[in-house]
Amino acid sequence: MSTTIDVPESSNVAKGKAVIVTPQRPGGWKKGIAIMDFILRLGAIAAALGAAATMGTSDQTLPFFTQFFQFEASYDSFTTFQFFVITMALVGGYLVLSLPFSIVTIIRPHAVGPRLFLIILDTVFLTLATASGASAAAIVYLAHNGNQDSNWLAICNQFGDFCAQTSSAVVSSFVAVVIFVFLIVMSALALRKN
Amino acid sequence: MSTTIDVPESSNVAKGKAVIVTPQRPGGWKKGIAIMDFILRLGAIAAALGAAATMGTSDQTLPFFTQFFQFEASYDSFTTFQFFVITMALVGGYLVLSLPFSIVTIIRPHAVGPRLFLIILDTVFLTLATASGASAAAIVYLAHNGNQDSNWLAICNQFGDFCAQTSSAVVSSFVAVVIFVFLIVMSALALRKN
Numbered sequence: 001m002s003t004t005i006d007v008p009e010s011s012n013v014a015k016g017k018a019v020i021v022t023p024q025r026p027g028g029w030k031k032g033i034a035i036m037d038f039i040l041r042l043g044a045i046a047a048a049l050g051a052a053a054t055m056g057t058s059d060q061t062l063p064f065f066t067q068f069f070q071f072e073a074s075y076d077s078f079t080t081f082q083f084f085v086i087t088m089a090l091v092g093g094y095l096v097l098s099l100p101f102s103i104v105t106i107i108r109p110h111a112v113g114p115r116l117f118l119i120i121l122d123t124v125f126l127t128l129a130t131a132s133g134a135s136a137a138a139i140v141y142l143a144h145n146g147n148q149d150s151n152w153l154a155i156c157n158q159f160g161d162f163c164a165q166t167s168s169a170v171v172s173s174f175v176a177v178v179i180f181v182f183l184i185v186m187s188a189l190a191l192r193k194n
Numbered sequence: 195m196s197t198t199i200d201v202p203e204s205s206n207v208a209k210g211k212a213v214i215v216t217p218q219r220p221g222g223w224k225k226g227i228a229i230m231d232f233i234l235r236l237g238a239i240a241a242a243l244g245a246a247a248t249m250g251t252s253d254q255t256l257p258f259f260t261q262f263f264q265f266e267a268s269y270d271s272f273t274t275f276q277f278f279v280i281t282m283a284l285v286g287g288y289l290v291l292s293l294p295f296s297i298v299t300i301i302r303p304h305a306v307g308p309r310l311f312l313i314i315l316d317t318v319f320l321t322l323a324t325a326s327g328a329s330a331a332a333i334v335y336l337a338h339n340g341n342q343d344s345n346w347l348a349i350c351n352q353f354g355d356f357c358a359q360t361s362s363a364v365v366s367s368f369v370a371v372v373i374f375v376f377l378i379v380m381s382a383l384a385l386r387k388n
């Protein structure tokens with residue numbers, strides 16, 4: 001990546017020409033960033049949809065029951081986990097729909113419109129993915145450790161499989177979040193003037 | 195905001211000159227965005243530090259006690275709330291340190307370096323702020339509503355003040371998150387070519 005050069009606001013024709021010459025190279029490092037963007041998006045789709053599917057299928061019924069009760073834990077026991085499944089499915093859907101725009105930036109590396117569109121929506125969906133991942137992580141932490149002061153007991157001793165499945169869903173969502181951060185940083189690098 | 199124009203990669207001298215002429219206007223809409231950025235940053239500092247302070251001072255001791263127990267809830271009863279205080283203080287500190295860079299973009303609206311620096315760090319701290327806000331929100335929700343399947347009882351009947359204070363801290367952190375999203379979108383708009 002080249003260092004940033006501040007062009008002072010004076011009408012210097014020689015400098016002006018130098019600026020003009022640069023876009024002649026078709027593509028260059030901007031094309032590389034666009035291809036990287038596309039590949040990272042595929043990874044993020046896998047992570048987001050994997051997280052939604054893992055969380056959505058988490059369900060464990062304990063082998064013992066009383067006359068009135070059967071002990072069962074599934075993702076829809078917790079509002080936070082429901083929110084997680086919905087949000088992660090949304091994020092995955094957005095990422096699939098964003099692929100065509102990513103392809104446009106590969107074909108036309110100097111087009112500003114699609115990149116701007118992607119960076120704005122990426123920021124919004126980064127926030128969504130982070131919020132659902134972090135809130136699910138808070139619940140998973142409570143399920144593992146419990147909380148003494150509020151007398152909430154850890155449930156992972158009983159619901160071991162449920163806890164393992166929800167934990168891996170949270171990890172998968174954090175992978176998607178990290179990829180989103182990279183996508184935004186790369187788009188910002190590619191947006192600046194040549 | 196002007197519409198985006200794709201300059202085709204051909205050596206058109208007339209077009210080249212048109213590109214050069216634009217930066218002559220000193221400032222323009224980019225300066226407006228930079229000033230807006232500075233003002234929004236001040237708001238985000240207030241929201242982030244307010245959230246940290248509100249959460250950090252939350253502490254309630256119930257007026258009755260047994261021989262062995264005194265019922266007390268404070269932010270350090272919950273690991274998530276400790277994380278919240280630390281993260282929000284960090285975000286507030288970053289925002290204060292980012293003010294000089296914001297001022298540089300006001301003075302030199304066409305400088306790319308400071309804007310790029312700000313958009314990258316803003317994205318990272320947006321993720322931090324969202325994660326702590328959302329995880330604290332998950333705990334606050336549990337404190338209000340409890341959870342039947344895991345037998346976690348709502349504690350807000352007893353610890354009413356504690357719940358009110360933590361809830362307002364969460365709301366304040368979400369204000370900071372929304373401001374961060376706007377900051378990133380505005381920086382992206384200002385980063386593109388003139």
